[in-house]
Amino acid sequence: MSVLYADYPVASEGSFADFRVRLKPPRSHRRWWQPQVLFEVDGAVIFEPFPREAALPLFEWGLNWCIAKRSHQFLMLHSAVVEKDGKAILMPALPGSGKSTLCAALVNRGWRLLSDEFGLVDPGSGMLVPAPRPIPLKNQSIDVIRRFAPDATLGPSFPKTRKGTVAHMRAPADSVRRMDERATPRRIVFPRYEAEAHLSLEPLPKDLAFLRLANNSFNYQLLGADGFRTVERIVRHCEVHQLTYSDLDEAIARFDDLAR
Secondary structure, X not given: OOOOOOOOOOOOOOOOOOOOEEEEOOOXXXXXXXXXXXXXXXXXXXXXXXXXXXXXXXXXXXXXXXHHHHOOXXXXXXXXXXXXXXXXXXXXXXXXXXXXXXHHHHHOOOOEEEEOOEEEEOOOOOOXXXXXXXXXXXXXXXXXXHHHOOOOOEOOOEEEEOOEEEEEEOOOHHHHHOOOOOEOEEEEEEEEEOOOOOOEEEEOOHHHHHHHHHHOEOOHHHHOHHHHHHHXXXXXXXEEEEEEEOOHHHHHHHHXXXXX
């Protein structure tokens, strides 16, 4: 964890925090025999214990839970977000679409990482709020990114999680340094990986884009009218595309064209 979060500033003692989390051992014989770890939020343990060697994926999963449950000042989209030359692109997608692999490849080719998991939209301004964190890569994607970006820093692989084998890629230092710099959404790209597929980038009707974006939100219904207006605003001001890809270099070249 110290390697993956080495570029993040350390908050001063007593500074404000939306939530405070801690990893700690249980008070039982498991402290020594088959050691386990607990995830604590503001003094409350909310998950079953994990094996101690899986502390990192527990931390990442728990932090995602905290954001999803306690950040309702934003519209939260299940989306990667990258930015280049002032143009931010939302990549909403379902699991298995290749979103994280494509996001990891883009940020290793000059794009700024805002998030791999949360597209946080301020309903008042329509701006995207960065939350750059390590990118979780799963199964075959781990080796794909190791080959594609050999200089990227990846943490250890954790087998037999609920999503298979998981390894986390460190967020680029520049993305962490600029984590207070908001971005304006300019495009929405719904990515889909298909083996051996020819690259395809097709425009998507905005009424369909609205439905898909709302369905990819963690709290669209909870926000009510604010959620509707925020999604409508994004779709109205963004160009919308469906991307099918198999080759990362081709996909990145097309993203660079979109940025230009």
